[in-house]
Amino acid sequence: MARVTESDILRQMAVREEPGVYVLGCFERRITLYTQQVRALNLIHSLFAEERLKEGSKLAVIGGGAAGLAAAAGAAIRGAKVTVFEQASDLLAMFRNNRQRWLHPHLYDWPEEGSEEPRANLPVLDWTADLAGNVAERLLAQWQPLVQRHGIEVHTRVRRLQIHPGSSTPRQLTWNTDSFDEGDFEAVILAVGFGTERTLEGAPVRSYWEDDNLDRLIHASGTSKRYLVSGTGDGGLIDLLRVRLRDFRHERIIQRYLGERSLEAVRTELLTLEEEFCKERLQERDFFRKYKELPVPKELDERLREDLRGDTTAVLNGRDAFPLSAGASILNRFLTSRLMRLGGVRYESGTLSVKRVEKKGAYEASFLGENGKSHVEEFDDIIVRHGPEPALERSFKSIWKKAGARMRELAELDQTRRPLFRAEDFAKAPSGARPSTPAAPVNMRTPAEMPSPGDCFGREELTRQLVEEVLAEEPRPTMVLGPPGIGKSTLTRQASHHPEVVPRYGNRRYFVRLDGATSRELVVSAVAAVLGIGSEPQLWDAVKHSLQAAPALLVLDNLETPWHEDRSGTEALLAELGAVAGLALVGSVRGGERPYVPRSRPPIEVTRLDDNFALDLFCSIASKVDRKDPLLESLLREQEGLPLAIKLLAFAAEGASLENTWALWRTERVGLYERPGGSDRESSLSVSLEVSIKGPRMTDEARRLLSLLATLPGGVAQGDLERLLPGVARGAAQVLAKVGLAFFEKGRIRMLAPIREHVRRSRPPGAEERERVLTHYLGMAREHGGRLGRMGGGEASTLLITEFANIEGLIEEELDGKKATDAMDAAIALSEFMRFSGHGTSRVLQRASVVARSRGEAGREANCIWRLGDIALARSQHEARDLFEQSLSLYMLIPEPYSVGQTHRRLARIAPNAEARRRHIIAARQAWESIDRPDLVQQLHDELGDG
Numbered sequence: 006m007a008r009v010t011e012s013d014i015l016r017q018m019a020v021r022e023e024p025g026v027y028v029l030g031c032f033e034r035r036i037t038l039y040t041q042q043v044r045a046l047n048l049i050h051s052l053f054a055e056e057r058l059k060e061g062s063k064l065a066v067i068g069g070g071a072a073g074l075a076a077a078a079g080a081a082i083r084g085a086k087v088t089v090f091e092q093a094s095d096l097l098a099m100f101r102n103n104r105q106r107w108l109h110p111h112l113y114d115w116p117e118e119g120s121e122e123p124r125a126n127l128p129v130l131d132w133t134a135d136l137a138g139n140v141a142e143r144l145l146a147q148w149q150p151l152v153q154r155h156g157i158e159v160h161t162r163v164r165r166l167q168i169h170p171g172s173s174t175p176r177q178l179t180w181n182t183d184s185f186d187e188g189d190f191e192a193v194i195l196a197v198g199f200g201t202e203r204t205l206e207g208a209p210v211r212s213y214w215e216d217d218n219l220d221r222l223i224h225a226s227g228t229s230k231r232y233l234v235s236g237t238g239d240g241g242l243i244d245l246l247r248v249r250l251r252d253f254r255h256e257r258i259i260q261r262y263l264g265e266r267s268l269e270a271v272r273t274e275l276l277t278l279e280e281e282f283c284k285e286r287l288q289e290r291d292f293f294r295k296y297k298e299l300p301v302p303k304e305l306d307e308r309l310r311e312d313l314r315g316d317t318t319a320v321l322n323g324r325d326a327f328p329l330s331a332g333a334s335i336l337n338r339f340l341t342s343r344l345m346r347l348g349g350v351r352y353e354s355g356t357l358s359v360k361r362v363e364k365k366g367a368y369e370a371s372f373l374g375e376n377g378k379s380h381v382e383e384f385d386d387i388i389v390r391h392g393p394e395p396a397l398e399r400s401f402k403s404i405w406k407k408a409g410a411r412m413r414e415l416a417e418l419d420q421t422r423r424p425l426f427r428a429e430d431f432a433k434a435p436s437g438a439r440p441s442t443p444a445a446p447v448n449m450r451t452p453a454e455m456p457s458p459g460d461c462f463g464r465e466e467l468t469r470q471l472v473e474e475v476l477a478e479e480p481r482p483t484m485v486l487g488p489p490g491i492g493k494s495t496l497t498r499q500a501s502h503h504p505e506v507v508p509r510y511g512n513r514r515y516f517v518r519l520d521g522a523t524s525r526e527l528v529v530s531a532v533a534a535v536l537g538i539g540s541e542p543q544l545w546d547a548v549k550h551s552l553q554a555a556p557a558l559l560v561l562d563n564l565e566t567p568w569h570e571d572r573s574g575t576e577a578l579l580a581e582l583g584a585v586a587g588l589a590l591v592g593s594v595r596g597g598e599r600p601y602v603p604r605s606r607p608p609i610e611v612t613r614l615d616d617n618f619a620l621d622l623f624c625s626i627a628s629k630v631d632r633k634d635p636l637l638e639s640l641l642r643e644q645e646g647l648p649l650a651i652k653l654l655a656f657a658a659e660g661a662s663l664e665n666t667w668a669l670w671r672t673e674r675v676g677l678y679e680r681p682g683g684s685d686r687e688s689s690l691s692v693s694l695e696v697s698i699k700g701p702r703m704t705d706e707a708r709r710l711l712s713l714l715a716t717l718p719g720g721v722a723q724g725d726l727e728r729l730l731p732g733v734a735r736g737a738a739q740v741l742a743k744v745g746l747a748f749f750e751k752g753r754i755r756m757l758a759p760i761r762e763h764v765r766r767s768r769p770p771g772a773e774e775r776e777r778v779l780t781h782y783l784g785m786a787r788e789h790g791g792r793l794g795r796m797g798g799g800e801a802s803t804l805l806i807t808e809f810a811n812i813e814g815l816i817e818e819e820l821d822g823k824k825a826t827d828a829m830d831a832a833i834a835l836s837e838f839m840r841f842s843g844h845g846t847s848r849v850l851q852r853a854s855v856v857a858r859s860r861g862e863a864g865r866e867a868n869c870i871w872r873l874g875d876i877a878l879a880r881s882q883h884e885a886r887d888l889f890e891q892s893l894s895l896y897m898l899i900p901e902p903y904s905v906g907q908t909h910r911r912l913a914r915i916a917p918n919a920e921a922r923r924r925h926i927i928a929a930r931q932a933w934e935s936i937d938r939p940d941l942v943q944q945l946h947d948e949l950g951d952g
């Protein structure tokens with residue numbers, strides 16, 4: 006394909022019938038956030054290159070999404086006077102609060118080179134692969150300083166925006182916000198996006214950007230939920246993969262499925278097929294056949310088969326006869342084709358109509374084929390991904406009528422998504438250009454106020470330490486460390502409002518949130534914004550000058566964000582801040598590792614709340630709860646002193662009965678760690694934790710170990726790490742401790758219970774790691790469970806006491822899993838230890854007996870019941886006798902003479918009278934004589950006589 010030029014870009018995006026009006030990417034095939042930003046910068050570059058815009062030109066950008074902001078920022082940097090119009094109340098409104106969709110700049114380019122690169126590498130509003138909401142935070146953190154520096158006007162809540170008729174530029178716009186306004190512009194860019202999603206009558210309405218529960222496993226035993234996914238574009242195929250693949254996550258997709266060298270031949274063939282399609286030598290209808298014939302290594306299919314969810318089934322629906330659409334990326338097409346090959350997904354073509362059946366709580370879907378015949382199927386849920394209604398048609402009907410069809414046809418060429426610009430084109434304003442606002446320092450607003458302190462329980466000593474540091478005659482930089490949700494920000498705010506600190510620093514106490522700051526420059530911008538510094542060519546000099554003017558307290562919250570992304574730049578900036586005379590510098594950092602700052606104080610480490618303070622915190626929110634209720638003690642014990650978990654649980658309990666909250670906790674768990682509408686780190690524990698889990702300091706090995714630890718409530722002995730994750734476990738454990746997701750304690754590494762619960766639900770370990778864990782801990786129960794009272798019994802008892810929580814938890818989980826037999830045997834082996842040590846309850850044996858009965862394994866059922874009888878002897882001979890009688894009937898049914906004899910022996914010991922005792926002794930002797938065991942008969946005689 007010939008190189009696309011600047012004039013080609015303008016020819017494709019200009020509305021010929023409306024001079025000066027350009028439509029940005031409304032119809033293109035690749036509609037990722039990254040490609041839209043590239044198209045925006047291509048357009049701005051071309052407008053300047055072709056002199057449609059010059060320094061000082063007025064530009065209107067209609068649309069406050071990622072493309073609109075990229076176009077506005079790029080034009081402002083080049084010297085244009087830019088005005089942005091957005092009808093919503095916020096910029097990036099569509100995805101800024103989404104915490105489920107994973108955005109990656111290049112993933113959809115797979116299998117091309119560079120498709121795994123996580124960074125967008127854009128000269129304007131750059132970002133790195135992350136959850137959608139986190140990407141939005143980073144974009145906005147870069148956007149705001151550009152608004153101040155270049156005087157970009159931003160209007161939100163815009164209504165009745167009109168482009169008035171005209172045959173030349175400038176174009177006149179009128180609009181309403183709080184009042185009516187108008188303006189003339191040399192160019193108008195319609196960055197209105199792709200519009201709202203099409204809906205289907207009768208089907209549920211679920212926006213692509215809405216947080217949903219499609220990934221959530223269905224825990225009801227034997228339950229399978231049936232989904233219909235209608236739509237074969239990327240949106241439909243992504244949700245299909247989420248529904249059918251366990252723990253499907255975009256950030257792992259290439260590593261998990263597509264990173265093998267054995268796939269090179271497949272990658273090459275896929276690129277060849279795409280080229281053939283672009284040259285019109287291959288039809289869309291041929292995709293499925295060609296994909297089916299690919300030389301796919303069996304390892305890939307085995308991995309996909311292993312990851313297929315057992316709790317869902319799915320049907321894919323599209324209008325075309327074949328399921329693979331050119332509108333979807335190669336990546337999603339390929340994975341979907343493999344699922345179909347494995348039988349994991351069925352395809353039904355035809356026009357779809359849907360009816361809700363309330364009585365069944367289900368949907369009836371009717372598929373109408375080309376032959377006019379239809380058939381009906383029933384589904385538990387339906388996901389509709391039919392693409393958007395064009396926003397241009399809805400909002401600018403006259404332009405749509407004039408240019409819609411032609412622009413859609415040109416967009417099929419898909420040639421505007423490759424960068425035509427160079428990074429240096431947007432490095433700075435052209436030579437001699439002046440910012441849109443005056444160059445002299447301007448206070449755009451008053452300095453931001455220090456946030457209120459909030460509730461801070463159990464931190465008196467830590468507060469005192471921090472206050473002493475900031476009140477020192479020559480304050481030295483101090484870092485506050487701790488895991489996510491532990492209350493670092495609360496502590497720093499509490500110290501900032503301390504009665505001795507307020508008189509010292511007055512209104513020169515600054516609290517700077519660095520959630521979206523990914524570089525030294527963005528930290529400077531964030532600090533400047535809080536200080537009230539607006540446009541200033543030498544922004545760092547202005548910040549430093551302001552901080553040097555008088556004593557000040559500067560708290561840098563979530564300092565790990567820029568430090569992770571730009572370690573050397575951030576540490577250099579901190580060193581300069583630390584050298585500012587009279588500045589008390591405090592930084593909060595997630596984890597146990599801190600940036601290096603010269604002459605800094607030892608860090609202050611925030612740890613778990615003790616039981617009394619946890620109770621105080623909970624009751625300060627759920628004030629009507631009875632503090633002495635034993636359920637409350639149980640509920641709080643399971644939070645292990647993590648303040649964020651306690652607060653969110655208290656919000657859930659407020660105004661409700663504690664009994665109901667406890668019942669919800671037993672079933673929902675992590676669902677209670679989020680306030681309704683919560684999408685930030687302080688109102689959602691999952692959001693807070695995912696920031697650390699997906700952070701750049703984490704490695705794949707650390708995430709693997711994290712998933713393993715989540716299955717082990719007692720943590721892992723350091724000596725066992727290499728058994729569970731050979732070759733990499735120690736390094737992975739080091740990483741987890743540094744980022745604060747786990748901690749070392751008494752020779753073990755473990756996680757706080759709320760963190761473990763989140764990871765357990767959202768990130769189960771891989772099959773290989775799970776197998777190693779089960780082999781190790783269930784094997785430990787079988788090997789050591791019966792050694793009490795024998796040689797090495799003391800050592801066995803110590804080991805099992807230490808590992809009991811892990812062993813019991815794994816047995817309970819696996820009784821419903823693939824290793825049910827091993828779990829039952831481990832429970833039986835562990836019973837002797839439970840009887841002698843008093844650890845654990847009989848619950849796990851009771852469940853094991855039920856599982857054995859359901860599987861028709863009478864021997865194991867009898868063993869479980871026999872062991873239950875042995876344990877019951879300590880409580881009640883009557884209860885024990887009933888259990889032994891139950892096991893005896895099973896042993897006789899099998900038959901199992903040895904166990905029959907042992908059971909009669911037990912019953913003889915606790916017989917209610919001499920006659921019953923004699924009867925059991927005789928029966929035991931007969932059972933053992935039948936298998937020629939005179940040694941056992943002699944033992945019986947020595948112990949009980951002849952009856």
